[in-house]
Amino acid sequence: MNIVQVKMMSPITAAFGFVGQSYGILEKEIEEGETIDSVLRKLGKSNKEFGQAAFWPDPDTGELAGIDVALNDEQIPPWERLEETKLHGGDVVTVSLASGC
Numbered sequence: 001m002n003i004v005q006v007k008m009m010s011p012i013t014a015a016f017g018f019v020g021q022s023y024g025i026l027e028k029e030i031e032e033g034e035t036i037d038s039v040l041r042k043l044g045k046s047n048k049e050f051g052q053a054a055f056w057p058d059p060d061t062g063e064l065a066g067i068d069v070a071l072n073d074e075q076i077p078p079w080e081r082l083e084e085t086k087l088h089g090g091d092v093v094t095v096s097l098a099s100g101c
Helices: 012-016 036-046 048-053
Strands: 003-008 021-032 065-069 092-097
Touching: 003 012, 012 021, 012 048, 012 092, 021 036, 021 065, 036 048, 036 092, 048 092
Parallel strands: 003 092
Antiparallel strands: 003 021, 065 092
16 A cells, blocks of 8 residues: 655645644555646545646646645656656655745
8 A cells, every 4th residue: 555645735724624734734545656646636626625726627627727746845847747747655745835826
């Protein structure tokens, strides 16, 4: 079983019930070869508020927009394709609102 942590930074935290906290951590089980994009889309489909904030126009067909993503404390540049960035057990994906949003 591979588990990754998804660290949601404020104000995204409120969408996941971490009200008044600067961050909240979700643990997610992943399949072998799963990507950052697929994990974030699953979260967006299960949590409408996050889905609307993170994807335009929606998590099913939309593009990731409005958030910054880091993997293991390394910021992922916006031009990198998250659907190609594979995750491994123990990875930490940090999600925050993009600068200027």
